[in-house]
Amino acid sequence: xxxxxxIPAGPLAxxxxxxxxxxxxxxxxxxxKLDIIVVGTGLAGAxxxxxxxxxxFNVDIFCIxxxxxxxxxxxxxxxxxxxxxxxxxxxxxxxxFRDTIKGGDYRAREANVxxxxxxxxxxxxxxxxxxxxxxxxYGGLLDxxxxxxxxxxxxxxxxxxxxxxxxxxxYGALSREINRGTVKLHTRCEMMDLVVVDGxxxxxxxxxxxxxxxxxxxxxxxxxxxxxxxxxxxxxxxxMNSNGSAALVCHRKGAAFxxxxxxxxxxxxxxxxxxxxxxxxxxSESLRNDGRIWVPKKKEDAEAIRAGKLKPTDITEEDxxxxxxxxxxxxxNLVPRDVASRAAKERCDAGYGVGTGYAVYLDFADAIKRxxxxxxxxxxxxxxxxxxxxxxxxxxxxxxxxxxxxxxTMGGLWVDxxxxxxxxxxxxxxxxxxxxxxxxRLGASALxxxxxxxxxxxxxxxxxxxxxxxxxxxxxxxxxxxxxxxNNVKNRLERLMNNSKLQTANSKLKTVDYFHKHLGKIMWEYxxxxxxxxxxxxxxxxxxxxxxxxxxxVNIPGSQNEMNPELEKAYxxxxxxxxxxxxxxxxxxxxxxxxxxxxxxxxxxxGETLRDDEKFMYVAxxxxxxxxxxxxxxxxxxxxxxxxxxxxxxx
Amino acid sequence: MRFTLHIWRQENAHAKGQFExxxxxxxxxxxxxxxxxxxxxxxxxxxRIAHPVCFDNDCREGICGMCGLxxxxxxxxxxxxxxxxxxxxRKFNDGDEIWIEPWRAKAFPVxxxxxxxxxxxxxxxxxxxxxxxxxxxxxxxxxxxxxxxVADMAMDxxxxxxxxxxxxxxxxxxxxxxxxxxxxxxxxxxxxxVEAMDRVRSMVEKMDELGxxxxxxxxxxxxxxxxxxxxxxxxxxxxxxxxxxxxxDKK
Numbered sequence: 001x002x003x004x005x006x007i008p009a010g011p012l013a014x015x016x017x018x019x020x021x022x023x024x025x026x027x028x029x030x031x032x033k034l035d036i037i038v039v040g041t042g043l044a045g046a047x048x049x050x051x052x053x054x055x056x057f058n059v060d061i062f063c064i065x066x067x068x069x070x071x072x073x074x075x076x077x078x079x080x081x082x083x084x085x086x087x088x089x090x091x092x093x094x095x096x097f098r099d100t101i102k103g104g105d106y107r108a109r110e111a112n113v114x115x116x117x118x119x120x121x122x123x124x125x126x127x128x129x130x131x132x133x134x135x136x137x138y139g140g141l142l143d144x145x146x147x148x149x150x151x152x153x154x155x156x157x158x159x160x161x162x163x164x165x166x167x168x169x170x171y172g173a174l175s176r177e178i179n180r181g182t183v184k185l186h187t188r189c190e191m192m193d194l195v196v197v198d199g200x201x202x203x204x205x206x207x208x209x210x211x212x213x214x215x216x217x218x219x220x221x222x223x224x225x226x227x228x229x230x231x232x233x234x235x236x237x238x239x240m241n242s243n244g245s246a247a248l249v250c251h252r253k254g255a256a257f258x259x260x261x262x263x264x265x266x267x268x269x270x271x272x273x274x275x276x277x278x279x280x281x282x283x284s285e286s287l288r289n290d291g292r293i294w295v296p297k298k299k300e301d302a303e304a305i306r307a308g309k310l311k312p313t314d315i316t317e318e319d320x321x322x323x324x325x326x327x328x329x330x331x332x333n334l335v336p337r338d339v340a341s342r343a344a345k346e347r348c349d350a351g352y353g354v355g356t357g358y359a360v361y362l363d364f365a366d367a368i369k370r371x372x373x374x375x376x377x378x379x380x381x382x383x384x385x386x387x388x389x390x391x392x393x394x395x396x397x398x399x400x401x402x403x404x405x406x407x408x409t410m411g412g413l414w415v416d417x418x419x420x421x422x423x424x425x426x427x428x429x430x431x432x433x434x435x436x437x438x439x440x441r442l443g444a445s446a447l448x449x450x451x452x453x454x455x456x457x458x459x460x461x462x463x464x465x466x467x468x469x470x471x472x473x474x475x476x477x478x479x480x481x482x483x484x485x486x487n488n489v490k491n492r493l494e495r496l497m498n499n500s501k502l503q504t505a506n507s508k509l510k511t512v513d514y515f516h517k518h519l520g521k522i523m524w525e526y527x528x529x530x531x532x533x534x535x536x537x538x539x540x541x542x543x544x545x546x547x548x549x550x551x552x553x554v555n556i557p558g559s560q561n562e563m564n565p566e567l568e569k570a571y572x573x574x575x576x577x578x579x580x581x582x583x584x585x586x587x588x589x590x591x592x593x594x595x596x597x598x599x600x601x602x603x604x605x606x607g608e609t610l611r612d613d614e615k616f617m618y619v620a621x622x623x624x625x626x627x628x629x630x631x632x633x634x635x636x637x638x639x640x641x642x643x644x645x646x647x648x649x650x651x
Numbered sequence: 652m653r654f655t656l657h658i659w660r661q662e663n664a665h666a667k668g669q670f671e672x673x674x675x676x677x678x679x680x681x682x683x684x685x686x687x688x689x690x691x692x693x694x695x696x697x698x699r700i701a702h703p704v705c706f707d708n709d710c711r712e713g714i715c716g717m718c719g720l721x722x723x724x725x726x727x728x729x730x731x732x733x734x735x736x737x738x739x740x741r742k743f744n745d746g747d748e749i750w751i752e753p754w755r756a757k758a759f760p761v762x763x764x765x766x767x768x769x770x771x772x773x774x775x776x777x778x779x780x781x782x783x784x785x786x787x788x789x790x791x792x793x794x795x796x797x798x799x800x801v802a803d804m805a806m807d808x809x810x811x812x813x814x815x816x817x818x819x820x821x822x823x824x825x826x827x828x829x830x831x832x833x834x835x836x837x838x839x840x841x842x843x844x845v846e847a848m849d850r851v852r853s854m855v856e857k858m859d860e861l862g863x864x865x866x867x868x869x870x871x872x873x874x875x876x877x878x879x880x881x882x883x884x885x886x887x888x889x890x891x892x893x894x895x896x897x898x899x900d901k902k
Contacts, residue, residue, distance in 0.1 A: 047786075054785040066707065067773050069813055070715045086793060122787070129789035131782045131836065131843045133806040140796030158806055164714055165809060172781030179777045187770065210762055239709040274679055276686050281712045386713065389730075389737045392681075455786045511696050513689070558702050562663070563763045566696065566703060 001256060001623045003636045006416040007111045012642045013093075016115045019417070020460055024467035031056035034466050035219040035475065037204055039191045039246055041068030043163075043447060044430025045225030046170035047454025053177030055459060057466075060217055061174070062186045062206060064241055069171045072227060072239040073450060076163025077284035077383065079145060079155035080127075080447040082120040087144055091152040093117045100445060101643050103149040103336050104410070104438020105595035105611065107259070109619070110640055111417060112435045119456040120448050124156055126455055130169040134158050146289055147443035149336040149650075155444045160284055160383045166447055170454070189215075190568070191246045192489040194222065194253045194426065197481045201426035205485050207493075209568065212561040214489055216482045218475035220466055221425045223458065224250060225450075228409035228431040230263060232576045232583070233528070234520025236406035237269060237282040243572040244579055247413055247432050255421040256621035256634065258414035258434035260579070261587035264441055264596045265529050266407035267340035270390055271359040280405040281390055283362070284383055285443040288333045290367035290376065291400070293340070295352040295360050297321040302352045312354070312361055312399050323347055327606075331650040338440045338596045338609075339650060341404035345529050346607060348403070355401045363399035404529060408446060410437045410596065411586070414621040414636075418461035419453060422621075427462060429453035434619070439595025493560045496570050500556040509555035512569040518546055519576060527584055532600045536588045540581065547577040582622060582631060589633065592616045613645060652678045652740055655748045656691065658704055661761050664768075668761065670750075671701070680741035684728060685711060685718060687740055706765040711736040713877065716812030719819070720765055721752035726816035726875045734814060734877045754815050756824035758862045769815050771861040772829060778857035779850045780833040782843050795841050802840075809836040810878040817872035817880075823864030828872035830854050831884035834891060848895040855892050 008019040026034065034057050038049040041063040049061040063071060085091040096117040101108055124142070128134065134156050135143040144153040158165035177183040188209040195203040195218070203218035229244025230236040251257045268283045296302045297319045304310040323343055325332045335343075344360050353359055368376050373396060377384070384395045391401070413421050413428040415435050420427050430450040437445065476482075503509055526539035550573070558564045593602040593609035594616070602610040618635040625631050653676045661668030673695075678687050685708050692703035709717040718735040722728035728738040743749065751765065759767040797805075809832070817828040834851050837843030843850075866885055873882040 051786040065709060065715075065717060066769055067716075067813065069773075070709055070717050072710060072715070074716075075710045075712060075714050084792070124792045125789050126784075126786060128792040128795075129782065129784045129842055131805075131809075131840050133802050133809050133836065133840065134792075135806075136797055136799050136802040138799050140798050140802075141793050158809075161714065161810065164812070165806075168809065172776070173784070173786070175773070175777040176781045176783060179779070185773075187773075239715060240711060241709050273681055276679065276682055276690055278683075278686050278689055279711045385732070386737075389713075389733060389739070390683075392739075392741060459786065509697065511693050513693065555696055557696050557699075563705055563766065565705060 001422055001634055003256070003414070003422070003621055003634050004416060005109065005636060006418060008417065012110065012114050015111050016118055023460060023464040026463050026467050026470060028056050030470045032058065034058065034469060035060070036221050036223065036462065037217055037219040038062070038223045038225060039204065040071065040225035040227065040432070041174070042071035042073035042225060042227060042430060043167055043170055043450030044432070044454045045071070045223070046167065046174045047451050048223055048225060048429055048458045049183050050170060050173035050177050051455050051459045052462065053180070053182035056182065059177070059183040060186065060219065061183055062189050062191060064188065064190045064209060066187055068174060068185065068187070069168060071167060072242050073167045073447070074164045075239065076447055077160045077282065078147065078286040079157035079162045079444040080123065080166060081147070081154050081442070081444045082124045082156060082448065083117055083154060084121055084124060086142060087153045089152045091154050095152065096120060096154065098643065099150050100436070100442060101438065102648055103442035104440055105609065105648055106438065106613070106617070106640070106643070106645055107594050107638065108436055108438030109638060110642060115457070116436050116449055116452050119452045122456055123448060123451045127166055127169050130172055132158065132165045132169040145286055146334060148285055148288065148334050148340070149442040157286065160286070160380065163447060166451065170451070191226070192249065193485045194250045195482050195485045196253050196423060197479065200424045202475050203477060203482060205489050207489070210563050212559070212564065214486055216477035216486060218477045218482070220469045220472060220475065221427065221462060223462070224413065224426065224428045224432050225430050225454070226432050228412065229579055230406045230409050232519065232579060233406040233523050234517050235272060235277065235280050235524070237266060237280055240279060245572045245575045248575040248579055250413060250421065250423065250426060252624050253423060254624070255423045255426055256414040256623055257411070257582060258619050258621045259411040259586065260583045260622065261590060261597050262410035262439045262595060263406060264337060264408040264410060265341040265404045267337055267344055267404050268362060268402045269405035270387065271355055271401055271403040273356070281386065282407065283387060283400065283402060285337070287362060287380060287383060290371070290379070291333065291362040291364050292322055292366060293324050293333055293360055293362055294320045294322045295347045295354060299351050302354060305354045306357055321352070328650045335650045336440055336442060341529060342598060342607070344404055359401040359403045361399035362402045364395060365399070368396065408441055410434065410439060410441055414619070418464065419457055420461070420465065425465065427458060429458060439597055492571065493567070496556060496567065496574070497560055499551060500554060503553065503555065508553050510553050512554060512556065512566055512573055515546060515550045515554060516569065516573050519543065519573070519580060522546065523580060523583070527587055530598050530600050531587050533588065536584050540584050543577060543580045543584070550577070578627065585631065586620055586622065589620065590616055609648070652680060652743070652745045654678065654743065654746070657748065657750045658765070659752045660704070660764055663763055664760055678740050680739070682740045683711070683736060684722070684738040684740065685736050704765065705763045708736060713737045714812060716814040719754055719814045719816060721754060721819060723750050726754070726819045727877055732877060732879050734812070754819035756818045758824060758826070759815060759818065771863070772813050772815060772826070774861060775826065775830060775854055775857050776833065779853035782837060783846060797840060805836050805839040808832045808839070808880065808884055811880055812878055814877060816875050816877060818863065820871040820875040821864065822869065822871070823867060825866045825872070826858050826863040827866040827885045827888060828876065828880055828882070830858050831888035832880045835884040835887045838887070838891060847891060851888065851891040852895045
């Protein structure tokens, strides 16, 4: 495996312009002859398919849900960043670029991040043209709010439902192309394998989730936009069906997987309350604009609150520890997510947590006093309502309780500047790739990246690849590569189903969820917010043991030829066992702390991340070697030509 | 808490379905309704009583629109402004009998158990529920100021999650609230006004073609909408549709 990031020559600010000026194009008549598969209908997938369809390519798009509008981008609450500088507060492309690199703890590729900042403004224009109802001020112009890791207000939003509105915009554009016949939609259809012919991605094998039928689809290029793998932790803010399997099957076929250990833990989620719990709900980062985070200053107060003897409102101002404002006076409650999460864990581990002991307060009393209840309701009403429905507590009267939870994965398939993976013809976009967020993503940047990739990057870079493909002709599915891939999927499903049938005499049988919950606990405990050599070694053993146990005791009812959600969960979990080992290996090898990756051996005296730029300023791209075998790693060095490397400081 | 569940079971679109009864015990009041069904499924699998109950769900935070169950005669259950995944067991009394059914509408055939096919809603959107624009070549986002109250009204209409509760609640299985919400969202904004008349005509035609009923002004849809979409959107839909028949947009 050879990594070539294909960064265009020239000064940073001119790279993308130069690329576009010299890339190859496909003429309109030839576009009709070229087929593209897009897997996933979230922001990246839907925007890519809509844009490529509008250009005239033949696109097939796939999603596992019943409609493309269900993709988990829909749940993003807070907003989308852009360098419009509508607020005249000193923002610029340059500033957004620098904030993103710094937020990622100097572990992202400069050229990609600059391009992201550069196209960010066009995204807002595009969305407004589609009718996305962004919040406006009384003059009728667009409003902004602030997000973590920035000192400017550059976040555009639509109430607390920005992801929903952006996705519906992309879904509208996609629906238009479906109506025009350039895009064909396949719902309740899961990608099971990638088909590689003569070293190029040429198609996919899918499973119809209603009938269980396997199908073959061929194309000249495949775009993977299947999101992240955060659900490996079981309890996360991801949707129940979000999964890492499509990326993992591509990895097995030769696509390098980059920085798997970079997972983002979001500081403001509703805390865990019971064993039966299936997911954690995020409370938007935008709440940190006006909410103040605190725990009691005195341990005995915290104990009394946990025992139900004191209420948070009983604690006087002097007895509250606004620990983020104390530790980071410059950014206060708006420090980046990884910093805020670790600070909450630190307080709770030290015995100052409230609720079950693993929760801190997010308090709006000051904001209500300052702005009035109506203004707070106007800004955050739907989030407050969501909180109240789940917890049965009124956040206008008593502070919210929050705790960090797994939210996003910065790691993903390795891609070059063109978003192409190490398999020619296979592209990865959005959360599925690794490229723009380094070791920590800033709030409101995921939506920006998903749409940048789909609307403004892939329509260019895919053409550059496809220009060589105009004489290839239609790709046939009747080849040995397709047959082999389909047989592999068939065998895999049969192995799971037969295994389960063999076990019917076993009385200790357990459901797939049982194993998934255990895997999640292992990963959270030993490879979560804080990691060290010891915990990672332990995690590795525990995951192997659990995988063995899975094959001995899992019970999958029904058959593969019907709608069978238990089987779906089982094959996704099987992939997670493999991915878990990779995450642990990556976390083990990276002997430094950066962004979301916190190795307890590497921290400053006051508990901040301690990077080792000399040894680890690179992207770790892992190459699959077969099940159970350690993967080999290639390094892509990160050369910062324009950024002055510094210790990340939010004080 | 303890409950007796009566759940609609149907093996596939062609099979005959019936209610099956399952008792369930030891449920925490803080448990969500779907987590309660997870617990039921876990026991059905472990005790090999029956195939686990199939039900659509995904985000479990009330925004994806994937979940939707008819619970004791109400879409999304006995609470206002929520989806099924946001319903918690504390809303029930200990010992309650709970009847759980799929959405019932001609345009939403059952796929299995509580899972129905809602692709008809996608088809209505595909018929014109968007602004005709391609990527690139659009004006600056602040080029067209939009009065705040208009933008807010458009946002309220755009909050629809496409779950289909309005259709399920309606005795005519009408999709007028769903269509009205999209027509309003786009027609209220200057960007969408240009094609408003063509849009309403093609969406309504598609809606009729797919077997949705008409509105007879009982507003069960509004009462059951998890996102509190207002019936005024139906009035606007009617106004625009009549306007489109008069050919106001064609010179």
